[in-house]
Structures are given as C-alpha cells and as structure tokens.
Amino acid sequence: MADLNDQLDADPWEGDVPPMPEPESDPNEALAQLFVPGGSFVLDVPETPPSVWGSEADVLWAEGEALMIAAPQGAGKTTVAFQVVRARLGLQDTVLGLPVTPGERVLYLAMDRPAQAQRAAHRLFVLDDREFLNDRLVFWKGPPPFDLAKRPEILVAMCERAKADTVVIDSLKDAAIGLSDDEVGAGYNRARQKALTEGVQVLELHHNRKAGTNGGEPNTISDVYGSVWLTSGTGSVISLYGDPGDPVVSFRHLKQPMNEVGPFRVVHDHPSGTSSVQQTTDLIELVRNGGPEGLTAKRAAEDLFETNKPTPAQVEKARRRLEKLHNEGFLLRHNGASKTSAATYYLQMRSVS
Template sequence: MTASVYSLTKAALEGAAFTFLTATSVEEQNTVLAFVPDHQKAEWQAIADDVEFRKTTSREAAIRRELERRQDLAEADRRWAEATAQSASFAVPGGGFILDAAATPPAVWGVGGDVLWAEGEALMLCGPSGVGKTTLAAQIVRGRLGLGSTVLGYPVQQGGGRVLYLACDRPAQASRAMQRLFSENDRTVLDERLRVWKGPPPHDFAKRPETLTEMCRAHGADTVIVDSLKDVALGLSGDEVGAGYNRARQMAIVSGVQVIEQHHQVKRGANGTTPNTLADVYGSTWITSGAGSVILLWGDAGDPVVSFRHLKQPMNEIGPFQVTHDHTAGTTSVHDQLDLVGLVRAAGGYGMTALTAAEALFEAKKPTSAQKEKARRKLDALCRTHELLRRDPEVKGAAATYYVNGHGPS
C-alpha cells in the first residue's frame, strides 16, 4: 500500500486520498499518514481536513433535517390533538340535530320569519364602493355592542363577547364612518367590547383557514366583521380560493362566532343591466354558496338614497326598497318601501295579480317566474294577516286575484 502511495501523482493522490479518507475512521487515516512521504504529508493533511469538514457539515445538515422532521411530527400531533378535541363538540347526535332545530332560525338581525342575519350563518353586504356598506355594518356593530336596538326597523341582538372589526380596506375611512355614529359617551363600551384590526390579516384566510378563528379567539370576539373579502383572500375568482375562504368562514361559525362580510359586485350585469342577482357577486360560487344571507346595496358612490335587495334569504325576503343614508348622523333608514296593500286598494274592483305586483316590486316590465312567485308569497302573507283577500280563478290556468279585505267584488 505504501508503494502505491509513493507512486501517485498529485491529482491521483487527491482523488485516492479523498475516497480513502471519506470511507475510513480517523485512526485508520493516521496509520496511513505515517507511510506518506514527508513532501506529500501537507497535501494529504489538507485533504484530510477538508474531508473532516465535509463530514461535519454533512452531520450538521442531517441533524437539522432530523430536527425539522421531528418539528413537523410535533406540529402534526398538535393539530391532530386539536381536531380530536374539537370533534367532541362538532359531532352531535343525529336526533337532536334534526328534530330539535327551530323551524325559524334564531335571528341576530331580524324578527320572526323576517331574518336578515341568522345565527350561525354569515351575512354578506355587497355592492360597489361608496354605497354605504360600512355605514350599515357600523349600525349592526352598534346593536351587537348593546348601544342600539334596531337597524332599518329590525332588531339586532346584543352579543355576549367582543366585536372584532377587521378594517383591512382603508381603515381610516372606516374610522370616519363609525365616528359619525358613536360619541365620547360610548368610549368605555368601545374600549372594552370593540377591537379593530387595522390592515390585512397576518395570513391569507384561504391558504390558512384557521386564521380567522384564531384571531377571534385571541380577542375574545363572538362577532367579526370582515372588511373586505378581497383583502383577506387573494384571487377570489378561483374556486380553490373561494372554497378556502368558505372553510375559514365555516370554522369561525362552528366555533360560535357570528360573521359579517363586505364584498362587491361585478361592475355591470348581463347586457349592461344592474347586477342584482347572486351570479353577479364577484368571485367563485363558493363565496355566496357558503353565506346564509346576501344583501345588495346599489347606487352611485356617495348617493344618499340607494336600493336595497335581499338576494339570498334565510327565511322571508326583505324588500326590495330604497334606503336613505344620513351621512351626518351615520344612520340608515327605509326611504321608500312599496305598500302592496295600498297598491291593491288603488286597483279597486279590478284587484291585483302576482304578475302586476311583481312588476311594481321589482320595477320589471317582464318579471321572471321567481319574481312572480316572490310577489305571490308576499300577497299570500297579507292574506294570512287578513289585510288582503284572495280570489282563485274559475278558469283553469288563470291567475288568482287579490283585493283589500272587505272591498273585493261581490
């Protein structure tokens, strides 16, 4: 072996030495080093030092990989433990789930069957910029804080925990909108029960759905206002992002948090018409599919009077009607709600059909079948309160006619 070492060229020496040193122990290397000629010992030692450095670096890398692997396992164990603990509260007996549920959902905002925001279902306020979404949301926040009782004439239930307002989009503007509604007399309640998060959240809700629930828990909130969706989940037009955000929303709801969201429509509907359907809400279908109630405010930015449409309802449809924003006081009121009883009274002995009611309700020359059915339900509801009287047709296929009770044809 000694003779072979003596005869090696410098290049061959380096190659052979590196291979040998990598595969041997320090003791074996020292034994061989004793037979290396003096004039090559320095080169041999340099190679040995390089090999040892590489071995050390390799060992450190392996240790780091092992630590990372163990950390991943620990995180997986933690998440599994959380999921197991949550399953005890998430999974309930089928009998109670089906048979004990209320026929009318408990209303966070609303009364009886007129529910604008149902408990355990997200409320979405959508519309273009400047039509009063934040103004309306602030009034609902006031109700949840126990500082107000009604919004648009419908009661808002006071919450038991804090309200977390995620002012992700133009927080200064949200501050100004709320300043009109609250005063110095409200400071103590606001400091104790309202938390405002300024700017985007720490993580994208679609990529890390648990973030919304974690933020609510950290601030002791049982109500959260997301202002607005485009700032908490990027790429809402994609179904993967839409489904990811819906998962975040549902996780928060299951944990006991009531959710309000602000969002926007496409700029124009089909053929340039007003975008007044669920299909006109911007983004993936999962965004509206996962919401319990969707309200559209429509008008030009800064208009004091805008239209209000209940595009998706937990129970009865509310409206449509016009609402007026008092920009000085920060309040909103119903401006012009169509009086069906008055319209039927004006029709006199001719009465009114569901078709003519739908034309008036939805300002449509050719109401859709759905609009006619909604008008019929409103007319029938007035019959149940004895304000109207329904006369079914004698001819098959003709429409029922409605009259003011006591004023119909004899």
C-alpha cells in the first residue's frame, strides 16, 4: 500500500486522491512509544516554558503550544505574522520588543487572499534574500488539499513534505469549514495537536467577533469567533483590534502561558511592513505622580486598562505588576489598616553613593 507521501505526490494534492491509509505498524508498538513515565512528565518541568516568542515569563508563544492571533480584517495580523516569520528565519531579533527564537524552515499556508499576503511579505524582504528564502521559506497558495478538521493528518503531512519546523495558518476559516461547530473545532484541534506533537510550532491567524460581549472592543477569550475548541487547544491568544488600515491598534493578551503581556498599542508602519509598541503606561511614573498619596492597584488599573471602572481581574493584574516592582526594589508597599484596605505603593528612596 502506498504511504502518505506517495499519495500526496499525486497531482499536487488536487482532484480525486484516495483515502489516507492507516499506519501499517503494530498498534501496540506504536502506543508503547507514546507513553511517558509519570516522574518525567510531572517533575521535569522548567520554571518558565521555553519560548518561540518571548523572554523569561513574558511569553507570547511557548514551544509546543499553538499561538493564535485574532483580529478583524485590516488590523495587522498578517503584518505581525510576517515579522515573526522573519525573526523565525533569523533575519531580525525581536518583534514588538520581545525576542524570537530562530527555527529552521517555515511553511506559510497563504489560504486567505494569497496576493495580499504576498504584498505584506514583499515589504519585509529584499532581492538579496531570494536564495535564502528559497531555502528556508515555502508557501502554499489557496485552500488546503483537504478540510483539516475532516482530515487531521493532512497538516502534519504538509509540514513533513515542506520539511518545516514552523507553520503559519492564514487563516483558520480557510483551513476548516464551519468553525462555529464544535465537531469542526475539535477536528481542527486534533490536526493542530498532531503537528505540535511532531515538533512543529504552530501560528494561527483568525478573526474575532465584530464586537465584544459588551458591544465594544473584543477583549475576552469568548470574543474570538468559533467553537471553544479553537481557543482551548492553544497555549496563547493575542487580540489585535482596530479599523482596516489603522496605523495604531490595540494589543491584548487574552490567554497566556505565563505572564500577561500588555495591554498596549501597536503602531504599524505600513510602507515598511514593521510594527512597534507605542509608549505604554509607566507604573513608576504613575507612582511618582501620586506623590505622598502613592498609588493603589485600582488607580493603576484605571490607567493601564483605560477605564474608570476596572474589573476585579484588571485590578488584580495591576496589583501583580506593582508587586513585581516592589519585589525588584523599585517600590515600597504600605499595607492598609485592615485586611480589606487596599495597599498603597510609593517610590523606593535609593541612597546616592
């Protein structure tokens, strides 16, 4: 019986291709190779996950976990994705201020408007990169050969065929049809997990709902379009939000492997295809401006999240950032008179030697 690659060689995965065969190896032997001793699985865990994109505990994309960038059309998800691809190829060090670990070869599935993806990539590379790109970057244009939710083995087969250790899926709506259906979401998640298990790092571009649950900016994980299995199977979810072509969009880290990164504003330089982080709220400066009254976590959350009524979760996120500065010796903390009183933070006075 022909193996998977032989079948994929038939008429570049188009037309009537026979069903994929089941593995011919002994099922018991295959299962035995997949079991992991309990001690290794439970105890051999690093303090912070190794990152594809991130630094220490500020991880946007952890190794072995999928990253999803959700955004409305024109908000810059493809622009950011190609900068990550460029860094993954070793041609730049950081994206949005965080380092990217270089990989070996990237497969970019340009399924949604390939011409638009081509223009976005063209802004970042030069003619001198041609030979390098031919060796390290490969594209698939248009819909995949099969619906990835119905044929979960296809994604990892495409990565193996391309000899890629990184795959960018642009976008999920073209990878599987009917993403709001849980059966489709679970089927696609199986395709994603098969690729991750084989050591492929997965970056997915997707869409959020037209408006958030409160009618404004989508800013929760439930605001990502489709079945819950799409976000449940990821390690990290980023939301970019703005109108098509906006030079400045919001960035929110909706699901995190470790620390929450942001929120902040992203500035897109459309002619060059690059992006940068707009000056963000400086908590030390806020404490300094508070003078003798200091700064509470609630007041910090109002500035960080640009709201007069921060949620308890937002206040807690602000408190953790203040605590981090306190533990690093930048701030003093004065606890309230009672357990229900809010702590207040002040600048740490440093001696001048």
